[in-house]
Amino acid sequence: MKKFRKVLDGLSSSSPGGVASPSCGSAAGTPTAHAPTPQDIHVQETLVSENFQICKTVRHGFPYQPTCLAFDPVQKILAIGSRTGGIRILGRPGVDCYSQHESGAAVLQLQFLINEGALVTACADDTLHLWNLRQRRPAILHSLKFNRERITFCHLPFQSKWLYVGTERGNTHIVNIESFVLSGYVIMWNKAIELATKAHPGPVVHLSDSPKDEGKLLIGFESGTVVQWDLRAKKVDFRIYYDEAIHSVSWHHEGKQFMCSHSDGSLTMWNLRNTARPIQITYPHGKILKDGRKESCKPILKVEYKTSRNSEPYVIFSGGLSYDKSGGRRPTLTIMHGKAVTVLEMDHPIVEFLVLCDTPYSNEIQDPYAVVVLLEKDFIVVDLTQSNFPIFENPYPMDIHESPVTCTAYFAECPPDIIPILYSIGAKQKKTGYSHKEWPVSGGTWTLGSQTYPEIITFFEITLQMLYKLKTSKVFEKPKAGEGRAGELVEEDPYAVQMVSWCPHSRLFCVVGISAHVILYRFSKHDANTQIMSLEVRLQFDSEDVISPSEAENNPCFSDPSSHSPQPPGSPGSGTQDSLPCLKVKNRPVRMPPGYQAELVVQLQWVDGEPPQQITSLDINSAYGLLAFGNCNGLTVVDFLQKTILMCMGTLDLYGAADPYQRLTRSPRKNRQSTSDFCMRGLSHFYSDSKKRIRTSYQSLTELSDNQVSMDMERSKSPTSDHVNGHCTSPTSQPCSVGKPRITGVPEGPRLTRRGPGRPPFRKAQSAACMEISLPVSSHTEESRENSFSRSRSSSVSSIDRDTKESVTTLQFGESYGRKGDALPTACLWVGTSLGVVLLLPISIPTEEEERMEEPITMGPSGTVLMLKGSVLRFAFLDCGGALIQSPYEVWRDPNGPEDPDRPRRRKLVNFSPSSSQEACSDGHLAVVCSEKQAKVILMPTQAVLFTHNITESSFLLRADVVSVCNSVCLACFCANGHIMTLSLPSLRPLMDINYLPLTDLRIARTFVFTNGGQALYLSSPTEIQRLTYSQEMTDNLQDMLGELFTPIETPEAQNKGFLKGFFGGNAQTFDREELFGEAAAGKASRSLAQHIPGPMGLENMKAAAGGVVGDLARARIALDQRGERLGELEERTALMMNSAETFSTHAHQVMLKQKDKKWYQL
DSSP, rough: OOOOOOOOOOOOOOOTOOOOTTSSSSOOOOOOTTSSGGOOOOOOEEOOOOGEEEEEEEEEEOSSSEEEEEETTTTTTTEEETSSSSEEEEEEETEEEEEEEETOOOOOEEETTTTTTTTEEEEEEEEEEEEEEESSOOEEEEEESSSSSSSEEEETTOSSSEEEEEEEOOOEEEEEETTTEEEEEEEEEHHSSOTTTOOOOSSSSEEOOEEEEEEEEEEETTTTTEEEEEETTTEEEEOOOOOOOOEEEEOOOTSSSSEEEETTTTEEETTTTTTOOSEEETTTTOOOOSSBBBBOOOEEEEEEOOOOOSOOOOOEEOOOOOOOHHHOOOOEEEEEEEEEEEEEEOOEEEEEEEESOOOOTSSSOOOOEEEEESSSEEEEESSSSSSOOOOOOSOOOOOSSSSOOEEEEEEEEETTTHHHHHHHHHHHTSOOOOSSOOOOOOSSSSOOOSOOOOEEEEETTTEETEEEEOOGGGGGGOOTTTHHHHTTTTTTTTEEEEEEEEEETEEEEEETTTTEEEEEEEEESOOOOOOOHHHHHEOOOOOOOOOBBBBBTTSSOOOOOOOOOOOTTTTTTTTTSSOOOOSSOOOSOEEEEEEEEEEEEEEOOOOOTTTTOOOOOEETTTTEEEEEEESSSSSEEEETTTTTEEEEEEEEETGGGGGGBBOOOOOOOOOOOOOOOOOOOSSSSSOOOTTTTTOOOOOOGGOOOOOOHHHHHHHHHSOOOEEETTTEEEEEEOOOOTTTOOTTSOOOGGGGGSSSSSSSOOOOOOOOOOOOOOOSHHHHHHHHHHHHTTTTBBBBBSSSSOOOOOEEEEEEEEOSSSSSTSSSSEEEEEEEESSSSEEEEEEEEEESHHHHHHHOOOOOOSSSSOSSSOEEEEEEOOOTTTTTTTOOOOOOOOSSSSOSSSSSSOOOOOOOOOOSOOOOOOEEEEEEESSSSSSEEEEEETTTEEEEEOOOOOOOOEEEEEEEEETEEEEEETTTEEEEEEEEEETHHHHHEEESSSOHHHHHHHHHHHTTTTTEEEEEEEEEEEEEEEEEHHHHHHHHSOOBOOOOOOOOOOOOOOHHHHHHTTTTTTTHHHHHHHHHHOBBOOTTTTEEOOOOOOOHHEEEEOHHHHHHHHHHHHHHHHHHHHHHHHHHHHHHHHHHHHHHHHHHHHHHHHHHTOOOOGG
């Protein structure tokens, strides 16, 4: 541990841009005798670099862009492959593993080595991979790269070590799973078809061995040809030709007949006794028309033919609908059981399905009990044991993308009672009609380790995952087409959530929507029938915030602010039709079920034909009863106890006469476009077209491009630049001329049409959670930006568009010192802006509860101004001992609970004031302020800057949080260049800087969030959440927290079918594949055909990495297998020696008999 002591009598800063001196930042007074000085600060920091390490932990959600599916019927684990090369392996709840192919090639097919703890993947780059699942984190053991042929289909028989691989050329190769090398045994396509056939049969689409005889391999070609190949005799038993293309083949368990699905929507049944024609042709969804023709149907992509012991066989297939019906119907899965036909409609296209059976043996009665259906955006399991075919309740959180995710929040160390309450309330919201049986994917083992992390992950729009679900649309009236501005939003999503604020202690929940509205919810265990209060705010100002540095920028002072109040609704130039919000709140009593109930809605109004600007910052405090939010126009503070607006002030008014920037007077406004020319602007994809009216839409994050090049191309479509977070993202952006005034009265081109058809009416949200990223162009422009105190990404005003406004980017309520002369902490609101300015607003709140509900609250700017480089992202407060000070809060009480006449209900407040949170210092606290470029630690109330650290020069921060790690606190930062950094507090000493992501992703930029305990998460795809840890302690314990994928289970024995059935050929015939495919019999394959690539983790390393009892059992089993192989090899060599000795003895005896009667001269 190191003891840090910083002694500063004024401001000393190494930042090149210059900072505000605390000695002259305010003329309010001098520190009192009890106020601490920098010399009094003694903090022992315990965090060192060894406490931090980046490691991915687990991935939640639905696999993005799934491609294939596999199931191990003995281990009961399931694997899903994706188009991005990912593999998701699922077992019982808690057993969830994600692995990724380094190549990123799409996974075409998955094959489990049943009950062996291994998995084979076939990828689109024509590579086979063998994965070891006998460890908590699977690893590749071997890879085989095909050089001359494309892989189309794979088949691995049960309890076989030889994998059949079909290719696009129609050939079938055989791979040894143990050594992962090709056998010399090859089934060429020209040998499989008749010599008289001139046409190529097409790629191999099916491979399977006969349930009756493993020495017979059924090969299906795309053209409609089916061949049964005798592996022993190396010849064809029979050939089947059909006019329609084949998509799949399924055997009857007796091996005497099989079923094929075709491209014309037909199913054909074939009997091995007569292969000249099918014994049955059916069109399950095709009818005979009046003229006698069959309806044309879509292809049946897959069929499964499964027999049942106590009922008729099941025929399950996907597709096959007639083209007339399929146009208006959803994708379907059809279950034919005897004469009953059940069609299950799906919400999304079917990728693949599997029928789960009790036995792994293909030659036994299958007895199917469930169907696993993998959809493009969902995953369901159907119960076949009940006549109505209900689905199982999915225990995995796979529905977070039910509506596109726009915001994430991560809460750790929550109160212990919040999770059970949310679960009990949320259980009433769950759908009914699920199957009562246990979830069939129940493999693996998982036991919670010694360390528990009570945490809640919330994904919005709006879901408290697995616990509770909330819909904000229920607060508003449904917009009708053609009715006001709400009618313009019918085609879009006006309820999309931009940001949230949640207090777990008071259970207050606040939501900011894209329609410039704020909804406040209170939690109650009882239902209520109340009317939702609504407040409307006019937050639109004429002050132009185009800035340039003033000469006194290093010495900002503050005097009483001049009163620049917003335009009243009735002022000239604002008709009554403009003073309306975007949405209409229900004006009648609304019945609200138990849970979160809406109490107050605050909406911004349209002004002069323009929609309100999106809200960029939000904070709520239950102890004060205040709600604050801001945007690029200003700041609004609402008293949600009295349901009144305390403050509605423009950003410029917060400075008063001590504005550190030169604000240039803007020219009179031009007439706006008609309101029909504007719609709401969305979060994710922005575009403009000067020839068309603007249509701004909220688009899902699934349409986001992850390619930075495409982002730049999109921006370059319009000569006018989008300003994001107050930054110019135009490729033509250049530094502005410092201090050069604008000539009034002279038109400035695009400047005069700033709200014309060429520019969207909505500015982009300015929080890091919903912004678009534009990396700096060069270091030269970056230096210019820093020296001009401008925004970090493009701090200078664009030469094309000089419409940069100063936005309120972050807000924080807390106990602090609003002025230098304050002796005691009071309620304050800290305000951070896009220009790096920090403002303090003291709040005077009545102490008595009766007065609090009746007396007005007073607040206003205090004259304190601090400055940083870049947009302010985060505030946090530490006591003089370095401990984190929490914001005051109100203890939760049920607003709809029964009243007790003897004990009147009173508010119970918990206050963490700086003076009561520590003993090392009688007064004062430390304020941590972090911007996109810089972090500072400020001593309050003297406002002396103790520590300054320039976090990044060439990039900017997307997220910064003060979090607790290892019983201490640090500043965690996520940078736009992909680096994750941690800084000690209060000294701001760098502890970790790791390049976690090679390229910045828009989705990650919006959703990345840190939390306590060294954890973080982000949206890795539109449907998946990736959790990670930056704590070395958690990384070390991660192995014990993960579930085991492989559990030692005895393989079920094959059923004994009896003497008579076996005598008449019912039992399957076995044969030794080693004799046919081994190197001794088949020789070696061509080296140019495929290349063997050893895995990064060899067999020895794999055995060393497998830990715990399962690892010991796996190692023992491997050792026994190896010993058995060596004993087998020894036995074979002994037998060869015996045969050789017998042969030699026989030859010697023959020579003796031949020569014994001859004379010596005849020899």
